[in-house]
Amino acid sequence: MAGSKLWLSLLLAAAFPGPATALWPWPQYIQTSDWHYTISPHSFQFKYHVRSAAQSGCSVLDEAFQRYRDLLFGSESWQRPALTGEQHTLEKDSLVILVVTPGCDQLPSLESVENCLETFSQLVWRSPEGTFFINKTEIEDFPRFPHRGLLLDTSRHYLPLHSILDTLDAMAYNKFNVFHWHLVDDSSFPYESFAFPELTRKGSYNPATHIYTAQDVKEVIEYARLRGIRVLAEFDTPGHTLSWGRGVSGLLTPCYSGSQPSGTFGPVNPILNSTYEFMNTFFLEVSSVFPDFYLHLGGDEVDFTCWKSNPDVQAFMKKKGFGNDFKQLESFYIQTLLDIVSAYGKGYVVWQEVFDNEVKVRPDTIIQVWREEVPVSYLKELALITEAGFRALLSAPWYLNRISYGPDWEDFYRVDPLSFEGGPEQKALVIGGEACMWGEYVDSTNLVPRL
C-alpha cells in the first residue's frame, strides 16, 4: 500500500475552529487550517480510487476500513443528527484511497510502505455536542526508518494471546511495523513445536494453559498482517536455553564441578552432532511456521563458565585448535546454525555479541544493538557495525521494561539513532530500532500500561 499523500475528498466546512492537530508520529510534511468538515457517521465511507492498484476484495484494506470505521465512530447505532446553523453534511462524504503498489494482500516486508488510515483517524475529532469533524489538511508522509519494532518476551512471564493481540493494536496506532516475538528463554518454552512436542510439555509453565499452539501463532501472524506488522520470531541460542533442556535430553552442556558433572546445565552443547541435527529439524519447522523472510537467532550473553568446566568441551577445543578462546567455540556453533537457517532461505537478525565476537556472518545479517555502554557506547557500536557494512537495529536506549518514576518517555523520545560519527552510507545501514519489553517483571497485568 502506498500513502505518500493523504487525499481527503470530504467537502463542506463548518464555521468554528477545531482543536490543535495532534498527530503521532508527526508527519514529514503537514499543512493544516482551521477550516473543517463535518463527518457524518451515517454516510461516511472509505472508498477505493478507480485507479487504485488495490480494489475491493483486498482483505488488508477492506478489514482496515471496517476497523477504522469502528475506531472513529464506535459501534453506536447512529441517528441522523438534526442539522442547524452553518453545518452541512454531505450524503456521501468519503475518504478515497489510492494505492499505487500492487500486491495488497501479501505479507508485509522490510520493503513495505505504509497506509494512511491511522493518520486519518488521528485527524478526526469530536465536538462536545458529539459531531465529528476533520480539519482541512494536506499531509505528505513516509517513515524515516523501515524497521520500527517492539519486542515482547513471552518466556519469563507467559502473555496470553489477547495481550499479544492488544499489543499489535497499540503498535498499529503508533505505526510500529515489526513485532519481535522473543518466544522462549531460560524460564519457559511456550512455543508448541510439532516436531518436538516435549519442548512445551516439559519446558512450559503449564502445558495446558501457558503455551502458544500452532493456531495461536497463525492468529498472531494474521492479526499482525492485517495491521501491516511483520512477525519476527526469535529462538535464542546457544545461551538462554535452560527451558529447552527439559524436553530434549543431551541438548545442553553438562557443567562440571571438578571432575564430576554438577547436575546443572549450561548453553547448548556445541560439540555434538546431535545438537545440529536437532537444530536442523527445529529450524526447518520454524522457517515454515513463520513466513517473514527474517528469523531472529539470538546469540546474546553466552556464559563460557560451563563450557570451560566440561572435559569433553575442553577436548573438542583442543582438537579444533581453539586454544582457550571460547569465542571461537561460540563462533563455530553460530556459524553452523546460520548455515542451517540460510539453507532454508531465511535472513537473520542476531544480537550484537555475534558481531562483537567476530562470528563470520552473511553480509546481509542484521545486528541488533542492546548494550548501552559495553564494550562501547551504543552509538560507537552502531558506527562499528555499519563501518563493517552490516545493517543495524538499535534497542539499547529503549528498554521499556526498565521503568522509573516520572516521565521516562522523554529520554526515549530524544534518542536519535543516527547521531553517531559515520558517513551517509553508514547511516543508511541503520534500518531502525526496536523498543524492548522484557518480561522479568512484566505480565498481562502491567504490560499495556507500561507500553
Add this chain to the structure above:
Amino acid sequence: MAGSKLWLSLLLAAAFPGPATALWPWPQYIQTSDWHYTISPHSFQFKYHVRSAAQSGCSVLDEAFQRYRDLLFGSESWQRPALTGEQHTLEKDSLVILVVTPGCDQLPSLESVENCLETFSQLVWRSPEGTFFINKTEIEDFPRFPHRGLLLDTSRHYLPLHSILDTLDAMAYNKFNVFHWHLVDDSSFPYESFAFPELTRKGSYNPATHIYTAQDVKEVIEYARLRGIRVLAEFDTPGHTLSWGRGVSGLLTPCYSGSQPSGTFGPVNPILNSTYEFMNTFFLEVSSVFPDFYLHLGGDEVDFTCWKSNPDVQAFMKKKGFGNDFKQLESFYIQTLLDIVSAYGKGYVVWQEVFDNEVKVRPDTIIQVWREEVPVSYLKELALITEAGFRALLSAPWYLNRISYGPDWEDFYRVDPLSFEGGPEQKALVIGGEACMWGEYVDSTNLVPRL
C-alpha cells in the same frame, strides 16, 4: 462483624493432596492439613449460625455472600458433576458464619473488627479438572493494626468512578479498610460542592466529565461500606489549594513582587474573616457528606514565600505579635480550622507538618507521617509523635507511585512501623499505615497495575 475463628462445617474429604496454603495477609494462627473437602458450586451455601448476632437481612453480609459466591465459582451455570472414585459431594455443604458483635449494617469505624470471607475465598482452590476444594484448616485471625489505608489522589489526574470502585475491590482482597480519598489539590478540584458549585465549574479539569457528583460520592461510600472500608476524605489546606482559588475569589493569598501584586497566588489567605466564613460553610457540607468520624485536613508543605511577600499579611503578623515566625501564622490558621471541624463533631487526621510546626491540636488528633528523612527519619518522627501522646499513621515508606524497576514490594513488605525506640504505650498509639498512590504520573490506565 467478628471472625476471630473461621469455622468450616464442610464435610467429606477427597483423597489427594492440594496445593500449599497461600493466604494474604498471613493469619495470626493457622493449622492446615492435606485433608481436603470437595465444594460443589451447585449446593454450596453461606449460612448464618443460629446464634449469630447478624442474620439474613444484614445487607453487608448478604451482599458479601453473593459477591464471594461469584468470586469463588464465577457466573458459570454449574452442571452437577459426575462423581467418581473417592470424591463425594455433600448436598448441603455450607460455610456457617457466626457474628458476635451486633450492628452489622452500621458504617465501619476505627473500632470495627473484620469478617473472614476473604480468608475463606483464598483457601478454596480448583483442580485442573475443575473441581473445587478446600483443605481442612483452622484459623484464628485479627488485624495487627486497626487502620490499613490506601490513598488515591484524584486531583493531579482525575480517576473515573470505576477506577475507584475497582480499587475498593482490590483493597478488600488485601484486607485494607480505609480509603483515604485525597479529593482535591493544586491541579484540580473534582469534588462537586453544593454550597460552592463554582469550585468544580472553574476548578475541575472538565466540569461535565471530570468531577465527582454527590451521587458518585454516595456510591463510593456505599461500595466501600459493603466491603468493610471507611472513606476518609481529605480537603488539604492551607497549601495545595491553587484549584480552589479559581472558584472562590479572595480565598488565596495574592503574592507580591516588590510593592505590586504579581498576579500569582499562594496558600489560603489566613488573615481574612471571609476565609474562615468560607471554611465554616464548606466543612459543614463536607462533614455531612462524609459520614466517617474522621476528616483529613491536610496541612502539609505550606510554602511561606507568598505570605512573606504580602504587605497585608506582614501587617497581620505584626498585629498578632508573630514576629517573622510564619509557623505561628500557619498554626493560627490551622487551629481555627480545627476548631471549626471539631464543632461539627468530627475527628481529624493531619499530615506531620502540623505536629512538626507545633500547632496546638486536640489530644485525639491522628498525625500522618509521610516524610522519609526530614526533619528526622520517619521512625524517629513516630517516636516523637507518640511520646507527645498523639496517635500516628505511617505512610513514608509506602509511596506506591514512586515505582522503580524490579520487585519494589519487598522493601514495602519489610517495613515494621513499630521498630522505633519507645515504650509499649507509645507503640500502642501507632494505629496503622497507609500506602499512598499520588497522581502525578498515575491515571486510570496504570493505577491498577501499579497498585
